Amino acid sequence: MYGLIPAPVSVEVSEGHCLIGCLPGFGYEKQFEPEVSVVASWLAQQLPKTIPEEYRQADIISINVYNDLVKGGTEAYKLFIRPTVIEIHVASAAGVVRAGATLAQLVSAHGCRLPCLSIEDQPRYSWRGFMLDTVRNFFSVDFILRQLDLAALHKLNMFHWHLSDDQAWRLDLEEMPELAAHGAQRLDRRFNVVKWKGGSYSAADVRRVVEFAASRHISVIPEIDVPGHSSALLASHPELWCRSAHDDRHFLPEDRYGIFDAVLCAGRDESLNLVGRVFSGLSGLFPGKYLHAGGDEVPKEQWLVCEHCRARMRDEGLQDKHGNFDPERLQAWFMEQVQVGINGLGRTMVGWDELVDGGCSRDVLIMAWRSTGHGAKAAELGYKVVMCPQNKACYLDHKHLDLEEEPGQLGICTVRDAYAFDPHPEGLSAAAAANILGGQANLWTELVYFGKQAEYMLYPRLSAIAEALWSPKAVRDFASFASRLELHGRFLDRLQVNRYRGPLE
Ligand SMILES: [Zn+2]
Incomplete structure (x- = not known):
């Protein structure tokens, strides 16, 4: 699961990769601006500073509302990484931030070359x-x-x-x-x-x-x-x-x-x-x-x-x-x-x-x-x-x-x-x-x-x-x-978290 913590409800990996630039663009409705700005800051923390030119930088992350997600609660989301676009489906603005946390961890693990996959996710507890x-x-x-x-x-x-x-x-x-x-x-x-x-x-x-x-x-x-x-x-x-x-x-x-x-x-x-x-x-x-x-x-x-x-x-x-x-x-x-x-x-x-x-x-x-x-x-x-x-x-x-x-x-x-x-x-x-x-x-x-x-x-x-x-x-x-936790530890290291590194039990 690529170091994802907490583990999503489901992850399906498919063929191919998505190459994203160091300043990936977002396509989204105006109402999501505060959440997009949080997610962009998270990605900036994890992405390398220099990336080959052929990596994509135009509106590659698209965020859309899908009413069928409502049954999973306001925080439910789906995340699709395809060769040319990353799609985030949400029921509400909260889902944008939760999906963004997943994406930030994936970028931490893979840099700008993300594996194609689809994730469906929603919380167990409110x-x-x-x-x-x-x-x-x-x-x-x-x-x-x-x-x-x-x-x-x-x-x-x-x-x-x-x-x-x-x-x-x-x-x-x-x-x-x-x-x-x-x-x-x-x-x-x-x-x-x-x-x-x-x-x-x-x-x-x-x-x-x-x-x-x-x-x-x-x-x-x-x-x-x-x-x-x-x-x-x-x-x-x-x-x-x-x-x-x-x-x-x-x-x-x-x-x-x-x-x-x-x-x-x-x-x-x-x-x-x-x-x-x-x-x-x-x-x-x-x-x-x-x-x-x-x-x-x-x-x-x-x-x-x-x-x-x-x-x-x-x-x-x-x-x-x-x-x-x-x-x-x-x-x-x-x-x-x-x-x-x-x-x-x-x-x-x-x-x-x-x-x-x-x-x-x-x-x-x-x-x-x-x-x-x-x-x-x-x-x-x-x-x-x-x-x-x-x-x-x-x-x-x-x-x-x-x-x-x-x-x-x-x-x-x-x-x-x-x-x-x-x-x-x-x-x-x-x-x-x-x-x-x-x-x-x-x-x-x-x-x-x-x-x-x-x-x-x-x-x-x-x-x-x-x-x-x-x-x-x-x-x-x-x-x-x-x-x-091994990959997740590196994610925390990038954020300079002074984490405990000893035996887990
Ligand atoms: Zn008294």
Whole structure:
């Protein structure tokens, strides 16, 4: 399959070759101009700079809409390489970019002399994502754009942007400047000279990311994590901590990693007001359907002693069957208020799978991170689910191999493990199976200090997961993937990706 990753649904090779020039022309309808410009940039990266004169340069790549492709979804395409022309058939603009990613990989493998062939292709899943934690380590906008470009070349279509946590608040909201002013920098104590370190993304930065992603048909899902993981949020709003009259605790963005008791007071209306304003600000910056509100890893001890939280549990009847105050139900109540606010903005809330424990509206999209079992349970209960389980190779902060020399934390995930990921665990009911939209890989960055390191953690494991999410089960085969990875590795090398090159298992 010529190093194509993800593997297409079908490839048929025929006799002959197509010779393309270093500046192949495109014939297309005006509406496809943004996508054609992306594809042209991809081909330019892969084509040699000098090519014999007899190679063709006039309108050799023709792009046309064919309605019969609609049943394969908006991203379906057909690609025909014939001796004198390359034809791309699409149902919509998204198909142009997906076909372009295939063509760029073929050009990487064959240069200007492409084998004649026909490819039919469409995705297995509608959610094919990756998450970048820009909190534990701050990444430049240029680095994020580069990762989006690489993701699109692997036909991924969802970018989950982790923007807040204990260690930083990365979003500079114009209406609420205090959040980034107090939350975007943290003390770096690793050296004798302690200094502030960090950064935040302005509205203009966000627009650049969103537009760049949109031109590659990638949706951006911003995450603001509440009510836990909130040290950096409490740095600017310490009054939202469960404080008693004598408590003057103040907060700084954490310079340690783990789970902390810096949790928003669920009893105060001010907490909900602030979260509501934050998501309202987000909705103005991010046009996509989904806003991610976190909801994971919330220590609840102080809710049991806080007079405001106790009053809330009393007033809302949030007790267990013995009549005791139930902080699990308080969290469920809090997240429901957040969800109603997000729905009021015309968006769908995404949350981590802990939300299922306390119960929440079936309108919430659940990201299953603790295990595939948690995702399966949510899907059986009727939630829409995206699988990104830490126990099934979706956590790319894990080491590639069980070696001291390998960077990473908390587990081992070989390339083979990543390849074996399947969002559909065995034994699901048909109804639950239909609730699983797809999956994604998550890169947490507690131990990732540089972009080059991030790429080492991502590739080629993200290539493997991209295939798990795009290619039909019938064409997936690890031996085939491993052999295609040789050519694909050269493709990544041309793009100067700092990829992992060690054993795959
Ligand atoms: Zn409280």
